[in-house]
Amino acid sequence: MTQHTPPAPRICPACDGFASAAVTLGGRDPRGHLRIITVDCPACHGVGTVSARRVREGAGA
Template structure:
């Protein structure tokens, strides 16, 4: 029987996947692809939503 666990509030903008790698289409000399790491601007890469109290305080 599954147990209920306390889950953190997931960021609704990135759905808990705060950092993504996007390939640019070019390759390095060793054959690997050049990629950009993009961080979610809403949660700043944490993957969790801020509580309303912290958002009001300006954190």
């Protein structure tokens, strides 16, 4: 009996699946830790994948 293969996830074209990034603000806080913020992809909101509808909309652009 054959196994069903799940469809591949639709990777966000804006971030290529790397949806979040840590960015240092430079310097350190008073406790000695690096000041870091997390930035999410605005197209997929930090998920890394998009729905089929969004992929079709972006294909024509």
